[in-house]
Amino acid sequence: MAKQVAENIQTVLRRLQEGDLLPVYLLTGEENYYIDVLSDFFENKVVDEVSRSFDQTVLYGRDVNMDSVVGMAKRYPVLGPRQLVLVKEAQDIRDWEPLMSYLDKPAPTTVLVFCYRHKKMDKRTRLFQQLKKTGEVFDYQRIYESQLPQWITDYVESSGYTILPGCALLLAESLGNNLSLIANELSKIFAVLGEKGAVTASVVERVTGISKEYNVFELQTAIGRRDVVKCNRIVNYFAANPKSNPIQMVLPTLYSYLVRLMIYIQLPDKSDAATALGVNPFFIKEYANAAGNFTLGKLASCIGYLNEADLRSKGIRNAGTVTDGEILKELVFKIIH
Known part of the structure; x- marks a missing residue:
């Protein structure tokens, strides 16, 4: 899924770069990254730099109404072959009805782009269907x-x-x-x-500033091995650097790891364990080794320890005298012993 999305955005950018532009675009979805990538492309590539002062207009939804947007879209370019009208934060525009008549006959020399963030446009509406028919809709959802x-x-x-x-x-x-x-x-x-090279932990x-030795990934590996010395070294580092390694980020990761380990142990056929766990096959050997160090009963208890630590980190069953670092140290001790 992630690969498909990455390929799609690159394919889209290549197609747009070749000049195959439609009259209108809607950039929407829960993943703002892709909206930003496409918005930056339109803003920097559609109109050449010399013509931008005359043939490029950037608007914000909270500052305009749709009548104004349509009026600008109907104008002719001054210097170049086309103009760009880019509407950021388009979800703040209240009345979209005036756009309907424009979509029936859009200006052939205008590229009109709407960046619609944070909430979804109703796909059942006549407006959404007309946007798809006249132009193109890019709807990118957050990946898991x-x-x-x-x-x-x-x-x-x-x-x-x-x-x-x-x-x-x-x-x-x-x-x-x-x-x-x-x-x-x-x-x-x-x-x-x-220009090239390998992205290594170093x-x-x-x-x-992300430590290659003292991170939650190394902690879960040490837990899987029940490596007492390494676990203690990492949690002590976490306790000394709470801002870099907040317990609110550590606990969910450990929870996911232990749940996956429980799933692995119960798999009748481990030949496709990577798919069942939702991890890269590279890590299956680690789960196989950890499975020999934990029973299902022990893992169930560990989940209980995690829930208790989560409550205490939020001030429940904790009078405020126990720090997050101390909570984490106690949790890891219970898990590996």
């Missing part, structure tokens, strides 16, 4: 967190670099489901690497 490592791998490879699955997972777990943030951090890494740590 389990797809983030693959999305990162595809993004890195499409940019001409390489990355190991473990490093992609490190970035995914450290940065979360924020494609704009991930892309920004990767751009910094690419700048350091030059490079990631040097550029982003």
Whole structure:
């Protein structure tokens, strides 16, 4: 899924770059990253730099009504062969009805683009159907967190670099489901690497500050091995650096890991375990090894410990005298003993 999305956006950009432009575009969906990528393309590539002062208009939905937008779209370009009317935050426009008549006969020399964020336009409406008929609708939904490592791998490879699955997972777990943030951090890494190279844990740590040794990914690996020394070293680091490793980010990751481990143990056929767990096949050996160190009963208890730690970190059953670092230390001790 992540690969398909990454390929789709690249295909779209190539097609638009070739000049195959339609009269109107709607950029929408829950994933703002793709809206930003396409919006930046339209703003920087449709009208040449010399003509932009005359043939490019950028509007914001909260400042205009649709009558004004349509009026600008009907104008003729001054210097170039076409003009761009780009409407950002278009979801703030209240009345879209005046657009209907324009869509019946759009200006052939205008590219009209709407960036519709944060909420969905009703696909059953006549307006949405007419937008699809006259122009093109790009609707990008947020990808699942389990797809983030693959999305990162595809993004890195499409940019001409390489990355190991473990490093992609490190970035995914450290940065979360924020494609704009991930892309920004990767751009910094690419700048350091030059024209080509491998995105390694060392490079990631040097550029982003994400530790290759002291991160939640290494913690879950140490837990799977029941490596007491390494677990203690990592949780002590977390306790000393709570802003870099907040317990609110650590607990969900450990929960997902333990749930996947429970699923793995119960799989009757482990030949397709990667698909069942939603992870890269690279990590299946780790789950296989961890499965030998935990029983289902122990894992069920660990889930209970996690729930208790989550409540205490939120101030429930905690008078405020126990720090997040102490809660995490106690949790990991219970899991590995």
